[in-house]
Amino acid sequence: MIRPILRRVGAGVLVLWAAATAAYLALLAAPGDTVDAIIGDGADTPLIRAQIIQEWHLDRPAVVQYADFLWRAVHGDLGRSYLLQRPVAEVIGGQLAPTLKLAATAAGFGILLALVLALVARRPWVRRLSSTTELVLVSTPPFLIGIVLLSVFSFRLGWFPVSGDRGAAALVLPAITMGLPIAGTLAQVLRDGLDRALEEPFAVTARSRGLRERSVLVRHALKHALLPAVTMLGWSFGVLIGGTVIIEQVFGRPGLGQVTVQAVSSSDLPVVLAVVILAAAVFVVINTVTDLAYLLIDPRLRRS
Amino acid sequence: MTESALVRVEDLRVTFHLPRRTVEAVRGVSFEIEPGECVAIVGESGSGKSVTARALVGLAGPGARVDATRLEVDGQDARRFAPRDWRRFRGGFAGLVLQDALVSLDPLRTVGAEISEVLRVHGRGPRSARTEQAHRLLEEVHVPEPERRAGQYPHQLSGGLRQRALIASALAGGPRLLIADEPTTALDATVQAQILTLLAERRAAGETLLLISHDLAVVARLADRVLVMKDGRIVESATTRALLSGADHPYTRQLIAAGSGRRRVSTAEPGPVVAEATALRKVYGDRAVVRDVDVTVRRGEIVGLVGESGSGKTTVAQLLFGLVEPTSGQVRFEGRRFSGVPERARRPLRRRLQFIAQDPLSAFDPRWTVRRIVAEALPRGTAVAPLLERVGLDGDVLDRYPRQLSGGQRQRVAIARAIAPRPSLIICDEPVSALDVSVQAQVLDLLAGIRESDGTALLFISHDLGVIRDLADRVLVLHDGRVVEQGPVQAVFDRPGHEYTRRLLAAVPTLEVSA
Numbered sequence: 001m002i003r004p005i006l007r008r009v010g011a012g013v014l015v016l017w018a019a020a021t022a023a024y025l026a027l028l029a030a031p032g033d034t035v036d037a038i039i040g041d042g043a044d045t046p047l048i049r050a051q052i053i054q055e056w057h058l059d060r061p062a063v064v065q066y067a068d069f070l071w072r073a074v075h076g077d078l079g080r081s082y083l084l085q086r087p088v089a090e091v092i093g094g095q096l097a098p099t100l101k102l103a104a105t106a107a108g109f110g111i112l113l114a115l116v117l118a119l120v121a122r123r124p125w126v127r128r129l130s131s132t133t134e135l136v137l138v139s140t141p142p143f144l145i146g147i148v149l150l151s152v153f154s155f156r157l158g159w160f161p162v163s164g165d166r167g168a169a170a171l172v173l174p175a176i177t178m179g180l181p182i183a184g185t186l187a188q189v190l191r192d193g194l195d196r197a198l199e200e201p202f203a204v205t206a207r208s209r210g211l212r213e214r215s216v217l218v219r220h221a222l223k224h225a226l227l228p229a230v231t232m233l234g235w236s237f238g239v240l241i242g243g244t245v246i247i248e249q250v251f252g253r254p255g256l257g258q259v260t261v262q263a264v265s266s267s268d269l270p271v272v273l274a275v276v277i278l279a280a281a282v283f284v285v286i287n288t289v290t291d292l293a294y295l296l297i298d299p300r301l302r303r304s
Numbered sequence: 305m306t307e308s309a310l311v312r313v314e315d316l317r318v319t320f321h322l323p324r325r326t327v328e329a330v331r332g333v334s335f336e337i338e339p340g341e342c343v344a345i346v347g348e349s350g351s352g353k354s355v356t357a358r359a360l361v362g363l364a365g366p367g368a369r370v371d372a373t374r375l376e377v378d379g380q381d382a383r384r385f386a387p388r389d390w391r392r393f394r395g396g397f398a399g400l401v402l403q404d405a406l407v408s409l410d411p412l413r414t415v416g417a418e419i420s421e422v423l424r425v426h427g428r429g430p431r432s433a434r435t436e437q438a439h440r441l442l443e444e445v446h447v448p449e450p451e452r453r454a455g456q457y458p459h460q461l462s463g464g465l466r467q468r469a470l471i472a473s474a475l476a477g478g479p480r481l482l483i484a485d486e487p488t489t490a491l492d493a494t495v496q497a498q499i500l501t502l503l504a505e506r507r508a509a510g511e512t513l514l515l516i517s518h519d520l521a522v523v524a525r526l527a528d529r530v531l532v533m534k535d536g537r538i539v540e541s542a543t544t545r546a547l548l549s550g551a552d553h554p555y556t557r558q559l560i561a562a563g564s565g566r567r568r569v570s571t572a573e574p575g576p577v578v579a580e581a582t583a584l585r586k587v588y589g590d591r592a593v594v595r596d597v598d599v600t601v602r603r604g605e606i607v608g609l610v611g612e613s614g615s616g617k618t619t620v621a622q623l624l625f626g627l628v629e630p631t632s633g634q635v636r637f638e639g640r641r642f643s644g645v646p647e648r649a650r651r652p653l654r655r656r657l658q659f660i661a662q663d664p665l666s667a668f669d670p671r672w673t674v675r676r677i678v679a680e681a682l683p684r685g686t687a688v689a690p691l692l693e694r695v696g697l698d699g700d701v702l703d704r705y706p707r708q709l710s711g712g713q714r715q716r717v718a719i720a721r722a723i724a725p726r727p728s729l730i731i732c733d734e735p736v737s738a739l740d741v742s743v744q745a746q747v748l749d750l751l752a753g754i755r756e757s758d759g760t761a762l763l764f765i766s767h768d769l770g771v772i773r774d775l776a777d778r779v780l781v782l783h784d785g786r787v788v789e790q791g792p793v794q795a796v797f798d799r800p801g802h803e804y805t806r807r808l809l810a811a812v813p814t815l816e817v818s819a
Contacts, residue, residue: 182423201408207363209422209477210402211393231690257793298412299457 008291012284019280020073020273024066027269034058037084037267073277079270083263086275093261096278098165099248099255105175110182111233116291117183117219118190118225130187137184143245144249146177163252174251178243183238189232193225200224226297234290238283310481310512311337311360315372318364329355329368331536337481337514342507344523344544346559347533353516356533357483360514361398362390363728368711378480397480401472404490405466409458415442415469416454422476439633443473445502463613464495468502475506482506485516492612492767499809500526516547518740521563521813522768524548532556533734537610548815562741563815565774567751574777575603578728578761579624579642579657584633586619586785593619595785596633601729604759608751608776610769610808616785617765621733624735624763625659626650658722662734668706674717677700681691693752695720713745715760716750723754729761736771748775769812773797781805 029086038052053059057068072079078088121130136146153173154162161170197203198221206216241256248257256275263271318330337343345353351488355785359370360377362385366701376380378397386595390668394400409418419438423429427711429437435454445468458466467487474482483501488496504526507513515523523530530547532540532555540553551557579601586594594616601607624635626642635643637653661667674697678688689699695716706714717734722730728768732751736744752775754760766772772779772793779796780788781804784819789802 026539056512201404202410203399204358205402205408205473206410206421208361208394208398209473210389210395210425211421212394215425220410220413299413300459 008288014286015284016277016280017070020277021066021071023273023276024069025103027267027272029064032267034082034267034269037269037273038261040083040266062202069273078274078277081263081268081271083266083268083271088270091271092256092274092278095254095256095259098253099241099244099257101243102171102174102178102247102255103237105171106178106240107182107233107237109179110186110236113179113183114186114190114229117187118194119222122217123190127191131191134184134187138188140181142177142181143246143250144178146174146247149173149177150152150250165253165255170253174253175189175249178240178247182233182240185236186229186232188231190225191227193223197221223297227294230290230293230297234286241279241282265287308339309336309376309380310339311335311514311781313376313445314372316356316359316375318359319367319369319371320367320368321369321521324661328755329536333533333538334539335541337512339480339512340497340510341528341529342513342515343529343531344517344527345531345761346517346520346523348518348742351533352536353533354485355704357485357514357516360483361394361400363394363400390639393426394748395422395474395477395479397479399479400479401467401471401474401482401484401487403464403486405461405470406458406490409466409470409473411458414455414457415461415466415473419454419469419473419476420450422473426477428476428478432530438472438476441476442469444475445469445472447791448474458461460497463491464498465493467495467499471499471502481512482534483514483516486518489517489519489521493769493813494612494809495806495814496522500813517561518742519563519813520559521815524563524815525813532559536592560815562745563813565770565814566745567773568748568775570604570606570752570756570777572756572759575759578603578638579763580636581620581624582634582636584623584635585631586616586628587631593785594623594630596695597785599780600623601761601763602641603728605754605778606755606762606764606776608631608772608779609703609765609782610765610767610772610779611782612767612808613790615782617767617782618733619785620782621659621731621765625731627655655725656728658725658727658730660715660718660730660732660735660818662724662737664718665706667718668714670706673703674709675703677706677717678720678724681721688751690794691700691724692717693722694723695744710743712747715739715747719747719750719754723758723760726758727760729763731763731765733765734767735764737766738770741746741793743789751775769797769808770814773812 034056035049035052035058038056039048042048053154057065069079080086081088081091084091117130117134123129150162150173153159162172164170194217198216202217204221206220211219244255245257245260249261259271260275262268263275311435313336314334316330317328320327320329333342333356339794345356349354355364355368358364362382364370372383379394395655409415410610414436416438419441420434423434424436439450439617442453447453447465447468453461453465453469458469459645461469471487487503488499491499500522503513507526513526515527517523519818520530524544527544529541529543531538531554534555540551540556541548547556548560551560554776579599581597583595584597584599585592597620601606609617609620619628623630623643626635630643633643634641640653642650642653675688678691682688682691688702692699692701697713697716697720701709701713706717709717736747739747748771751762755762764772776793779790779793780787781796781802783804789796789800789805796805797809800809
């Protein structure tokens with residue numbers, strides 16, 4: 001049990017390093033001068049330029065700068081934002097909470113809705129209706145869903161705030177917007193898994209014991225259907241983090257999305273790198289959790 | 305008969321309304337089961353035997369329409385049962401045991417949980433007593449260490465133990481009727497014998513049994529009466545004794561012939577050595593799966609390799625076929641080195657060495673037609689039909705897909721593909737284990753015929769001694785990766801030298817046909 005975990009952690013570190021390095025190289029190759037980025041709208045004189053180069057050690061070779069960046073990153077120091085002149089950890093840390101709150105709520109809503117759709121909508125015509133709706137949800141771009149929801153429930157009915165992050169009400173529409181496509185995909189995978197499990201011999205055995213169809217579904221088939229669904233869910237979480245960038249714009253919410261867009265458009269290298277490392281870390285964590293969930297669900301995989 | 309019959313069925317018809325066609329699975333079947341009786345329904349796959357049994361517990365299947373002039377269970381008219389009545393009845397009045405416990409028990413739940421579930425549904429005892437009751441049930445079916453076993457999952461148990469656990473779960477509701485649908489088909493012969501003994505024990509204790517099997521030999525020992533089904537009808541119904549001393553229906557006679565075995569001997573002397581393995585040894589991790597095995601196969605010879613699951617017979621096949629490199633030892637094929645050489649060196653010989661697997665369905669590309677599957681093995685432009693004719697298939701299967709064929713037809717296609725390049729040796733890994741006995745006999749005839757006409761050598765791997773006896777010239781008995789006994793089939797079967805061989809032989813179900 002210990003060895004596979006160690007191997008996983010090792011692989012995770014490798015992924016983080018690769019992601020950080022790739023981002024570093026990409027930003028190095030991007031047009032634009034670092035000094036320009038740091039100056040921003042401030043005064044631009046040769047003296048200030050020299051000072052900046054001195055202060056940020058920009059005169060050193062790229063390899064040394066890269067090694068320095070890695071060394072500090074390993075020690076938890078992600079550097080200072082060029083634009084905001086504050087530590088990156090502080091910039092990101094302040095915006096992490098609203099994004100995580102949104103992502104978690106959206107995922108929770110999506111999972112719940114998917115379970116309801118897959119487990120409850122089992123009669124042939126309800127299934128067809130539900131299946132079609134799911135397909136529409138999956139194939140509609142989230143920002144479009146967001147705009148439709150906004151115009152109906154905020155502008156017309158005035159039930160929810162149009163933008164911002166004040167209170168739980170402000171979370172409802174963005175979470176639904178992001179949760180619906182997840183629910184759509186997940187419900188399809190779950191339903192497929194349930195159907196397959198119900199055709200297995202053990203389902204016949206379960207019925208022959210006098211179980212209700214609902215018990216066969218929940219007590220036996222569901223666990224089998226969860227295996228592919230967990231894979232799907234891990235993937236959706238990743239997409240979710242990326243998706244917040246757009247949704248936060250549509251709903252005018254604070255969060256990582258806003259920070260990222262700003263950092264990219266103003267070549268704020270340290271912030272962009274930090275966001276990339278964070279996204280990679282999220283993927284590593286989610287993949288590990290997914291693999292552990294497999295072991296939890298399916299005892300056949302526990303043999304080492 | 306008497307008023308007390310547990311099951312009374314008259315003119316039972318089960319029809320499946322599928323999207324594109326209607327299938328009449330059961331066409332007017334009538335029978336009764338008395339308390340304490342053991343009745344067997346025997347027939348090949350598709351005869352409607354399973355559907356008949358499942359209709360008795362209201363589980364004929366999705367899309368099934370069940371009609372009967374009479375369908376009485378426990379003295380009640382089951383035709384009027386609401387879903388609630390059926391649920392009370394299932395598990396409580398009748399317990400169902402299916403074929404393979406690895407998939408018939410929920411693989412994601414412990415066997416203890418599976419047994420307790422029945423106790424819960426039927427409200428047998430308080431919740432606190434259920435665990436202990438589950439242990440008692442496991443003990444009743446002779447599962448050693450029931451406390452430990454109850455906490456394990458089906459895949460952690462041996463085939464015999466999990467089949468026992470499945471039977472324990474069927475008994476948990478205290479049913480008056482136990483329906484066992486091919487309860488031993490997935491098991492090795494010795495384990496099969498143990499399970500049959502367990503069922504005989506239940507019967508001696510007064511349980512009523514309904515057995516379903518494709519193999520008359522398996523149920524003959526147990527059953528009082530046998531119903532022979534074919535194409536949805538009962539073609540013969542008699543006491544087991546009467547049936548064995550003289551069956552009326554030709555189909556029953558065919559079943560009896562298939563069950564009593566028939567030697568297929570060759571007239572030709574074996575020729576030069578085709579394949580030779582010396583001191584084969586294969587170690588995985590720190591486990592030696594194959595230890596010091598020597599095999600020689602000569603032209604026109606059929607060598608049987610017999611052993612139970614886990615004895616290493618499949619690994620031996622993989623070593624001979626060059627799929628796996630031996631840890632030590634050597635394989636030679638047609639006089640050339642076949643192990644310890646790069647695949648490049650083996651490739652020119654590949655066409656001379658063919659393989660037939662147990663389940664051809666997974667060995668064929670499901671999107672290919674029979675024509676394409678067989679043509680692939682033939683020189684470009686050669687007609688496929690004559691080859692199919694050789695293996696006893698009509699031209700109308702040419703454009704079908706593997707899934708649209710019966711098990712026997714599929715195995716014939718596999719044989720056609722294997723003989724197409726005119727190989728000198730065919731390795732057959734359990735080629736008839738998934739087939740009904742009557743179909744088994746036909747496929748064995750076909751293989752014997754090919755050996756006779758082409759002089760092809762066969763290495764025939766099976767856990768079924770009966771099949772080996774009917775087909776092979778020589779036999780090697782494999783146990784724990786070692787050859788514990790070998791020799792001409794007749795000699796080994798008449799005077800088994802090794803204890804293990806004796807045990808295997810004792811377990812083979814055979815029909816004692818009285819003249």
